[in-house]
Amino acid sequence: MNDTNEYDVIVIGAGPTGENVADRTSAAGLSTAIVEAHLVGGECSYWACIPSKALLRPSAALGAARAVGGAKEAVRGPLDVAAVLARRDAFVSDWHDDGQVSWLESAGIDLIRGHGRLDGPRRVTVEASDGSVRQLTARHAVAVAPGSAAKLPGLPGVAEARPWTSREATAAKAAPGRLAVVGGGVVGAEMAAAWAALGSEVTLLMRGERLLPRMEPFAGELVAEGLAERGVTIRPGTSVTALARPGGSGPVTVSLDDGGRIEADEVLFATGRRPLTDDLGLGSVGLEPGSWLEVDDALRVRGVPDGWLYCVGDANGRALLTHQGKYQARVAGAVIAARATGEPVDGTAWGPHAATADSAAVTQVVFTEPEVASVGLTAAEAERAGRRTRVVDYELGNVAGASLFADGYRGRARMVVDLDRGHLLGVTFAGPQAGELLHAATIAVAGEVPVDRLWHAVPAFPTVSEVWLRLLETFRG
Ligand SMILES: Cc1cc2nc3c(=O)[nH]c(=O)nc-3n(C[C@H](O)[C@H](O)[C@H](O)COP(=O)(O)OP(=O)(O)OC[C@H]3O[C@@H](n4cnc5c(N)ncnc54)[C@H](O)[C@@H]3O)c2cc1C
Ligand SMILES: NC(=O)c1ccc[n+]([C@@H]2O[C@H](COP(=O)([O-])OP(=O)(O)OC[C@H]3O[C@@H](n4cnc5c(N)ncnc54)[C@H](O)[C@@H]3O)[C@@H](O)[C@H]2O)c1
16 A cells, blocks of 8 residues: 555545446556545445345246246245345355455555545545545546435435335345335336345335336336236335334334325335435535536546546446446546547547447346346337337247246347348347346447348357347348
8 A cells, every 4th residue: 555645546436336447547557546435346246236136146046947847846945045145145245345455456556445525626535434634636537436325205204214225125134024115116126026035025116107117118017027926016106105113113104195005014215316426525626516427428527627537337327337337437447548648539439438338238137037138229219319210029938949948938029120220229138037148139239230240140049049030030021
């Protein structure tokens, strides 16, 4: 550890995206410090992606075995809940960050523990837990990657009811008897699936009519069927109006806008995120505290003279996903390094210094049963963007590889073809292990591979990927 207070690059926030900017700038030979207030690794490692997938995977594995005649007979018992929770704990290293700290050291990045705040152009103050303050200066750039936190609606009784957020839902040490989940987005769907599999009686309350409203409609429908088959009660078109947990302990009463009430042992609010920018010193550089930080495709924060401030990850609001934020970090790191060394910056779409995939090819996998995997635009988004498209659907269960993979395989695939440009704008799969089908679609969308050329990408028989051939045959007629 260096005791200098001047670095080429200072990164605030050591979540997956901050770590990646620091990695890129350090690898480019720039001295780099990273400031972290809590655990190196961020939300994703300890309270989001990793623990949630660790909670979901055992049920999916068991479901996969149960879907194959000859294998299902060997499944003799239910999930071992204690073992699932212990495996989750191991995946989050029992909420210790030693492993990630060692990685920072190996990458030559200085870790400065404490709360970071901007303090005017290229300046950062770090307040340590003992109250001491260190002032840092960046020669080239500051990149902020503070992430996001769960957004709770200001309902009557919410403070006393102490609802779960995604943090409690991913870190809980036991399954609540009855769990009410509010919100039909990704966190709501995944956590309803996880805790239902681990033994909770789950009621999912959503104000819209379908789950996963940002994805193709069939995705939410198939996930809703899957949840219902696993015992989850889904109540669409339902808003929560108040919570009550007198004295802050015992069951929670959840009041609904139809006048009804339900009682639960815990209530999870999965109602979206807010950027963690309220205490980041934004006012010192003319930005609004608490706002999403709007960036250009080089990840430079708009409205900051000289372009020294970058923002990657959730806090810029472009795509609240670890892999997209890490992609932004690789781009930002390359831009910072090029500008620092006087190399040209190539900001053209799909060039090394533009995060083009953030608008054209965002990928996402929802790890429910069935899984949903998507890249690029949905049919509705393509229409809103004014593209002339053809939408092609195919039942995944009709592919030979799918019926071998699981008895009664159910699922669907959709590709959205841009008729003027002759390539795909988006692809969605919903079905068992659909996530593993996604990358071929990502290459087709990000590579703007002509549909005529995709015809020559021959899927191996008998894999589920043969759905590509069926989609193309359907398109060609
Ligand atoms: C339940 C759940 C499941 C998810 N599952 C997935 C998934 O499967 N796949 C996926 O791609 N995405 C998933 N996400 C989204 C993913 O977690 C986020 O997109 C990702 O964590 C964003 O990374 P980040 O680096 O921007 O922020 P974070 O991971 O939130 O890290 C930010 C870090 O900055 C630190 N920090 C903040 N402010 C300061 C400050 N002022 N000074 C010092 N340090 C500071 C924080 O302590 C934190 O360590 C999930 C989210 C949730 C809630
Ligand atoms: N597997 C994954 O990739 C994964 C998993 C979990 C989370 N994430 C990311 O984390 C982010 C946050 O997820 P999320 O599910 O919290 O947010 P979200 O925005 O996906 O869904 C929130 C849902 O809550 C609803 N809502 C908002 N306020 C409400 C209210 N007062 N009452 C009832 N419903 C309300 C919204 O209409 C929306 O459908 C997402 O952007 C997602 O990309 C990704």
